[in-house]
Amino acid sequence: MKRIITLVVNGEQREVAVEPDLTLLEVLREDLGLTGTKKACNQGECGACTVLLDGKPVSSCLVLAVRAHGKAVVTVEGLAENGRLHPLQEAFVTYGAVQCGFCTPGVLLVAKALLDTNPHPTAQEIEQAIAGNICRCTGYVKIIEAITAVAQNQNI
Amino acid sequence: MRLPKFQYLEPATLAETIPLLMEHQGRSKVIAGGTDLLVALKQRLHTPAYLISLSNLAALKGIREEDGMVTIGPLTTLEGVSAAPLIREKLPGLAQAAWEVGSPLLRPMATIGGNLCLDNRCRFYNQSLFWRSARQPCCKAGGKVCHVTNKENACFSTYSGDVAPVLIALQAEIKLVGSQGERILPLEQFYTGDGRRPNLIGGGEAELLTEIRIPLSSHTGCMYKKYRLRDSIDFPVVGVAVALRLDQPQGICREAKIVITGVGSRPVEATQAGEKLTGREMRPEFILAASETAAAEIHPVRTDQVGPSFKRHLVRVMVAEIIRELGGVDR
Amino acid sequence: MTGYSVVGKGLPRIDGPEKVTGKAIFTVDVDLPGMLYGKILRSPHPHAKILNINTEAAERLPGVKAVLTGHDVADVRYAFVDTPRYPADEQPLAVDKVRYIGDEVAVVAAVSEAIAEEALSLIKVEYEILPAVFTPEEAIRPDAPLLHESQFTGTSAWEEWGAAKRVKDYRSESSLNNLSGRTFVAFGDVEQGFREADHVREDKFQTAATAHCAMEPHGAVASYEPVTGKLHLWLSTMGIFLKRYNLSRALKLPISRVRVRHSYVGGAFGGKIDVFPYEFCAAYLSMKLGRPVKIELDREEVFTTTRQRHPITIHIKTGVKKDGTIVAQDVKVIADNGGYRGSGPIVVFLCHGFSFPVYKVPNYRYEGLAVYTNNPIRGPQRGHGAPQIRYAIDSQLDLIARDLGLDPVAVLLKNIRHKGDVLPNGDRLNSCGLQECIEGTAAGINWSSKRWQFAAAQPLGRFRRGVGISLCAMFSGAMYYPFASAAMVKLHDDGSATLYTGTQEMGQGSYTTLAQVLAEELGIGLEDVRVVAGDTELTPVDLGSFLSGGALVTGNAVKLAAADARRQLLECAAEILGVGMEQLATRGKKVFVREDPQRSISFAQAIQASVFKRNGNPIIGTGSYKGYPETNRYPSLAKGKGLFTSAYGFAAQAAEVEVDTVTGRVRLLNAVTYHDCGFPLNKTIVEGQVQGCVSMGAGQALSEEIVLEKGQLFNPSFLTYRLPLAPDTPESLDKTANTLEPNGPFGAKEVGEGSVAGMLGAVANAVHDAIGVRINSLPITPEKVLRALEQKQKAVR
């Protein structure tokens, strides 16, 4: 049986009628057309589906959509504001932290959550924060560099 | 892989929840953070008609301290547990164990209650429906034979939760609430050792875990170490928790509890190893004896990609390491 | 050093903004009105006869639009290898037999994924279980069950491309059962060589099956328009023209009726070049139903059915002089290629192809066997044969250096090839930076101090460190359909340009590097280039991004197209300025007279003038390039004859590891790579490629392994297949040796694949250096380390 849920997605209030057996990932991608959030394992093992749920990074493939009722969701589409890239997005491009781009949305959101709570993390804290996000392309080196650069507020 | 169809029930209070559990007993599942259950549902390990969500039960969330006792609501997230100043200060071993669960993307959803109720795991069982269709169902899946041991009517699936060992070592108690009222029991009694139904409510009993209580006076030091193949995401190959009560720093051990995950169908307490330390000073020969004993007390079965003798070796090493660190003993 | 203004710089990739905002559309993101969803029923048995399939209940399920089984498409054959010698052995859906767990048996199209999934459970298949084989050694025995009783006799793809028909069945050449490919190469006189050697060593190495783990799961969307008879496809692919060819052939559609359209590819690493049954099925169902059909594989299907790296057993016998000079080498490899041929004959050819360009071996014999087993299918994966063979050869060379008390680096330097060498097959090394790479790598890892220091200083400590080094070689494109690339450059009124190329962006940065080539050649900025790519209808033909041909072959095509556009631009400017073309120069999007810079016009003016004065010609430059401009000889897989590639990329890699001798865990602390990529067109992208390779190589050296028992894959998930995570990231130093390949655009050649290969040997050698024992099989897991240490202790006692 469908139920109506209300959630604030990227600052905008949305109402969706969902079956209880849908994950938040499925609703974002299929009902709200927000395909920036990716599905790579569907079992909580890779972080491609990361969104911020009330500010916390979670694997949206393991969150029932009904659980997001009344909550704020930020997806990668909500990072840039007024046509300006978020500093992390900017840095990911500049530092070559993006290759195929499939893991990128998830990593960006984790990085945002990290810097929101810990603006000046150490390299080790960065590694640990993104330890649930698998990236096969970059070997993580440039991802860590890009996040470090933003944390240090370098000119990017 | 989609989730199977189910009805979703969201009771607002504990009082509403218990009747629902009764009414739908046998065809429902309780869901907390969902990080274990939803994977199991996608794999069709269960196909309940109802999911009963605990997420609205505000009373089951939170951490407080009273009369030398820390009480944790089972719906508290692992992130919440590992970050709570109270826990970090007074129960650092617990904070560590909670922090080591899964990955940073699971811990904000995963609850400590769900962690304690975690189902046992096995490489023949935690697989998709298609994968399992290549063989006869094993005992845990309702069949006759265990694929690991070829024995009938026995399941050796492995308890792999990270948090229970620490809590058992700390002599925590839990509260279960059901239609018959509530009961309080030591956490170690919650686990059955039967791989098919690893804890008292794992068989779909109409009972809920509603509280975890940890006495602060039972120990003078507690530590958890986890060995896993990668530093994130992975379940423990072996996890060892030790709580010691020393009469004074580097003094005589009055009580030692050593509890291990990843090596049996329940969190395994190495009682004889603990006894080897009791009444002793923290000296290398006793530590060695305890660690050797602990390794002999466990009986791991090949339910994951790692062999039993390797696990035994790890236990020997880790038990000794932790006791040395807790006891302030140099190598 | 070069005075270039666009190439050679670490400019940000042009697809970056789309990707960081979530706007980049991957195949799995494509959503069309009225789209149906397909799901595939797969065999749960490693080897079985299909007796009967009953689809009635599935067909009756509301929402199900079609169910197909093998009989519906029984005449269709295709394969990655489809030559007169090795005709295609795959069918989209099994007709009478299944050969591995995961083999496709039926497909359902339904209005939702959930209904399609449910329908699968309603299909009833009766099987008769057949005896199965799970190792090549079992499979070649005379009494082994045969996987493929007969060979397909129709026309192979290579015959369509001009290869001669073959009358003899290759299987008559050998008495071994289940052979799917064989390569045999010899030069010099090996036996004589061994007699002349001072020291001879024989070793056996074993590599593991590994997974690509591209983060984007494989998917296909097909949309057939009945009215126009045109099929539109969105695919996870590394080569749109090869896919178009194979699918149009399998679907019996004229090639012009099939259009592969652009979508980004979320990583490939070799795993998205084969034609897969799900692609055929999506297309076929769409044609049958007149509606778009999407099939997206789940992660377990990706692990099990979209190819893996071949596990290979490698026997090597090597003879050397006292000073380490190799005099003879006899290599035998046997690769398990699973239930279908996959790339079996290619990988055993490439194990030779990536062995012989590195060291001068005067007397050499190589035999490679690819064998069918009832395991999952194996195909190309980053390095394709190089990781396996380089690991084995360089592990053994390290052992030989130890035997002789020589420094391994000195032994490498003694044996490597150099620029100008002509390989036994006739390939000439027009550039070769091996020596520079070895020296740079050794310096980068502090070889001379560390190697001996670690060995001597901490024999008893718990944590022991060691260093190791290994080399690799890689083709820069090879002869494979469509054999060449073309490119088109269209100039715009405002002086900017659009590049039309058939390349596919899958993370390797091809759009950006190719745009840089264009910009440099034409004399504009990167920001003035837009790229239209990855669409068979809009772009000229392209080799595809496999066999590392991207930079060299496509790069040259783009460079020629840009040069062509530039020539036209200058012609027009010369006319307007009233001077000869040779008197003109360009800078800052202006054409000026070299002697009199005041006389100039802007690119925009020249382009506009061209439109006015030349009947609307807006200036379109074209260019094309073939892998081997100088030859028509395709390499022979069986004999290793013919030219292989016009440029070899090389690399030297070193690793410093720390082994915890108590828990057996090995950590890669430091990785140094010097990659001879000729010239790095984009420094950031080249570094990124190398870092990705290092991570993958380290993973495959230490923890990655497909675990199979009786053909069943036990770890089809990221939880249990342990690829590296962020905390595993080593310190890394990634440099290039700029040898300026004369055949390459601005001197560029291969970069994206080679440096997986050297990591395996480097790590294995470093572990040996650390603990003094050799582990002869990959991955080097903690359990293996502890076992090896135990055995060493026993031996001492």
Ligand SMILES: Cc1cc2nc3c(=O)[nH]c(=O)nc-3n(C[C@H](O)[C@H](O)[C@H](O)COP(=O)(O)OP(=O)(O)OC[C@H]3O[C@@H](n4cnc5c(N)ncnc54)[C@H](O)[C@@H]3O)c2cc1C
């Ligand atoms: C990729 C991955 C890695 C993981 N790694 C680890 C790891 O390293 N260590 C580890 O310990 N776990 C790991 N887990 C498992 C899981 O995430 C954690 O154990 C988590 O704590 C479970 O909590 P939850 O709230 O999400 O449980 P849920 O999934 O909601 O529930 C789990 C079980 O407990 C029952 N349950 C939950 N709460 C109650 C209650 N209050 N009363 C009665 N029954 C209840 C449910 O019915 C269900 O059967 C991993 C999971 C994934 C997907």
Ligand code: SF4
């Ligand atoms: S231990 Fe045996 S019975 Fe238990 S889950 Fe594994 S295979 Fe099944």
Ligand code: FES
């Ligand atoms: S898709 Fe959700 S964690 Fe992988």
Ligand code: FES
């Ligand atoms: S950029 Fe491709 S997976 Fe991270």
